Amino acid sequence: MQRPRMVASDVDGTLLGVDERVSGRTASATGRVRESGIPFVLVSGRPPRWMPGVAEQAGVDGLAVCANGAVLYDVGEDRVIWQRGLTTVQLADVASALDTVLPGAGLAAERIGKSAWDIDPFVAETAYTDPWGNGQTVVTRAEVLGHPAVKLLVRKADMRSGEMAEAALAVLRDEFSVTYSTNSGLIEIAARGVTKASGLSDVAERFGVAAPDVIAFGDMPNDVPMLRWVGHGVAMANAHPDALEAADEVTASNTDDGVALALERWF
Secondary structure, eight states: OSEEEEEEEEEIISOOOSSOOOHHHHHHHHHHHHHTTTEEEEOSSSOGGGSSSHHHOOOOOOOOGGGGGTEEEETTTTEEEEEEEBBBHHHHHHHHHHHHHHHTTTTEOOOOSSSSSSSEEEEETOOOTTTTTOEEOOOOHHHHHOOOOOEEEOOOTOOHHHHHHHHHHHHHHHHHHEOOOOOOOEEEEEEOOOOHHHHHHHHHHTTTOOOEEEEEEEOOOGGGGHHHSSSEEEEEETTTHHHHHOSSSEOOGGTTTTHHHTTTTTO
């Protein structure tokens, strides 16, 4: 493609190395993108509270698409611009349906207010074990489902995430978005039509940039809609097979500065 008018990147497994840091080479590349006046947009499954540290390393402070497209967040202003979440009725319906195909799975909910930390953002029932060992507020299942949420996380440690997603899709069909960003027995449920592509398309429209002029980087199934939507989708060498298939190009791995390697053609 010609020089892109917008750059979008996933965070974990893509922009960050295994040490969860942006390398010097990659930070230099993202800095040149910004210096040229081209928007650099973080697009992640992460919630807003986990974005400022990444943005600081990458030298960006504008809009970030969070929670797999359910939240648009202004990093510099610590402000949630919009959220597209699940109602309590929808949460209850999803939980009931999943009990039939994923018995024993633990549930957690990601919630959002007007900024990253103005409400208790993450609650989980006892059966939910965090795959990354992060702390969490433990509540009853009724409390998990009792308030609107931007996504419902479903954990079943004895299954692969892909198997869980297939089981969930069999009962939820196209009424909800089902995806995953790790193979460790965790899937994420969002409102119908909510994907990284839907969130990024809103950002592109705000900047007056068409999809063919956007380049995006990703590595997991939750990146697939975005990689297909943009004019040039780039998968990391370490990517999931679904992301590799969806991409127009495969760059080096996240540990080998794959994002920088691709961007250095233009910046």
